[in-house]
Amino acid sequence: MQCYIFVSNIKNTFMQKIKNIIFDYGNVIFAIDFRITQNSLKQLGIPNIETFFGHTGHHNLFNDLETGLITPAQFRDGIREIAQNSALTDAQIDAAWNSLLIGVQPGTHQVLLEIKKNYRTFLLSNNNQIHYDYIIDYLKKEHQLENNDSFFENSYYSHFMKLRKPHVEIYEQVIRENNLNPAETLFIDDTPGHLEGAKKAGLQTLLMTEKPENLGAFLKSKGLLV
Incomplete structure (x- = not known):
C-alpha cells in the first residue's frame, strides 16, 4: 500500500x-485502422503489403507524401507503378488510401x-x-x-x-x-x-x-x- x-x-x-x-x-x-488499408491496397494489386505499408514501417512513397515532397498525383502514379496497373483510377486509389480513416x-x-x-x-x-x-x-x-x-x-x-x-x-x-x-x-x-x-x-x-x-x-x- x-x-x-x-x-x-x-x-x-x-x-x-x-x-x-x-x-x-x-x-x-x-481512430484509424492500418489493417483496413493494407487489405484495400492489396486488392489494388500491391505485393508484399506487410512491408509496403505498416504502422511501424512503410515504403518511402508514404514518407514523401507526408513531407510534401511529392504531390497526390505523383503518389497515385507511384501506386499504379507498384501495382503494375495503369488503369487504376484516382478514385480507386484515394478510396483505398483513405479507408484507414475511421473517425472521431x-x-x-x-x-x-x-x-x-x-x-x-x-x-x-x-x-x-x-x-x-x-x-x-x-x-x-x-x-x-x-x-x-x-x-x-x-x-x-x-x-x-x-x-x-x-x-x-x-x-x-x-x-x-x-x-x-x-x-x-x-x-x-x-x-x-x-x-x-x-x-x-x-x-x-x-x-x-x-x-x-x-x-x-x-x-x-x-x-x-x-
Missing part, C-alpha cells in the same frame, strides 16, 4: 509541472475542449494532402466543424511543414514557434518511435495505450483531467 502511494505521488508531481500538451492525431484523437467518436471533441481549459494545447500529426482533405470534409459533414482549430492553439501537419515525426526538427519547430519550455510540455502519441524523437527535443512524453474513444479516461488516469 505504501509503495502504491509513493508511485502515485510521483506521477501527480510530474503532471503538476506540465503546462502544455501536444497531441498526435491518428489513434489518439481520430462522440465525446472526444468535448474532452479536448475540457483539457484546453487548463493547458496550452497543440496538434502535431504526420499527415498528407489526401488524408487531410478527407478529414476536413469529414469534420464538416459529421461534426459541423471547419477544422480542428477550436481545440488547439495551433495545429501542425507534416505535409505543410515538410517535416515528419520522429525527426527532431519537427518537434523543435513547434517548441520554437510557440515559445514552449520542453520540460513543461507533454507530447502524447501512440507510436513509441515518435516519442523517442520527442525526447531528443527535450519534451516529456506519454504513450497512448487506449483507443481514441477512451481519451478522456486515459487523461484522467494520468492526472491530466479531473
